[in-house]
Amino acid sequence: DADVTQTPRNRITKTGKRIMLECSQTKGHDRMYWYRQDPGLGLRLIYYSFDVKDINKGEISDGYSVSRQAQAKFSLSLESAIPNQTALYFCATSFSGGSTDTQYFGPGTRLTVL
Amino acid sequence: AQKITQTQPGMFVQEKEAVTLDCTYDTSDPSYGLFWYKQPSSGEMIFLIYQGSYDQQNATEGRYSLNFQKARKSANLVISASQLGDSAMYFCAMRDAGGNDYKLSFGAGTTVTVRA
Numbered sequence: 001d002a003d004v005t006q007t008p009r010n011r012i013t014k015t016g017k018r019i020m021l022e023c024s025q026t027k028g029h030d031r032m033y034w035y036r037q038d039p040g041l042g043l044r045l046i047y048y049s050f051d052v053k054d055i056n057k058g059e060i061s062d063g064y065s066v067s068r069q070a071q072a073k074f075s076l077s078l079e080s081a082i083p084n085q086t087a088l089y090f091c092a093t094s095f096s097g098g099s100t101d102t103q104y105f106g107p108g109t110r111l112t113v114l
Numbered sequence: 115a116q117k118i119t120q121t122q123p124g125m126f127v128q129e130k131e132a133v134t135l136d137c138t139y140d141t142s143d144p145s146y147g148l149f150w151y152k153q154p155s156s157g158e159m160i161f162l163i164y165q166g167s168y169d170q171q172n173a174t175e176g177r178y179s180l181n182f183q184k185a186r187k188s189a190n191l192v193i194s195a196s197q198l199g200d201s202a203m204y205f206c207a208m209r210d211a212g213g214n215d216y217k218l219s220f221g222a223g224t225t226v227t228v229r230a
Contacts, residue, residue: 033218042118042205042220043159058217090159100147100166101209103218105159 003027004106006091012112019078021109023091031094032074033103034058034066036087043090049074050096081113117141118206118221126227127196134181135191135224137206146210148189149218150180154202162204165189193226201228 004025013019023032031050035043035058045058047066055066063085065077078085088110092103119138127133139148150162165173165180173180181190189208193200206221 040222042222043207043218044220045217048217088157092159100164102149102161102164104161105151108157108159110157 006106006109010110017081021076023074025093029093029095033092034076035090038087083113086113117219120221120224122224124225132194137189139208141210143210149207150191151205152202196228198228
């Protein structure tokens with residue numbers, strides 16, 4: 001099945017460590033996104049990429065960076081993790097050629113920064 | 115400014131009954147899309163239904179239907195014949211072309227608990 005996968009699914013790390021979250025998709029979609037979810041706040045956009053050479057900041061990009069290594073891969077890095085980056089992180093993909101541009105989400109990565 | 119408002123933090127519904135989840139939105143863009151997602155306790159985000167701003171008819175997908183009232187800027191989700199597996203958090207989201215960003219803005223969500 002065409003899918004969106006995220007690794008790792010769970011991660012506990014310490015303040016100051018560098019962390020990379022990875023996202024891969026087999027949907028053939030061109031657009032990819034990173035969100036974080038905090039309790040009571042819904043999802044907030046961190047970064048998005050409309051193709052391999054296009055990277056854009058979302059509403060909460062400070063403290064994060066991304067890399068679009070290929071159309072199917074989009075990774076999120078926390079250069080120096082801090083406790084308020086503890087959250088559930090989602091990768092999503094969408095297809096610009098469709099009529100709805102619906103975003104499909106990966107299973108999420110639960111990150112805890114101690 | 116808040117683009118998506120979900121005023122019901124939590125709701126209880128009896129199995130086999132219908133439930134309506136409220137969603138109001140704010141945009142000045144004439145072209146936009148409205149989405150509903152389900153997040154069960156396992157955490158994944160599942161796409162349920164889409165309504166485009168120019169769609170003449172309300173969207174339906176199985177037991178899910180969207181009550182789209184454009185003038186009121188509301189896009190309420192109706193779940194008919196509720197099942198225990200419908201217990202989850204539900205998010206309303208909107209994509210508009212504001213700033214040409216085509217970003218998806220989410221509401222804070224509504225938790226639905228289905229009682230047997």
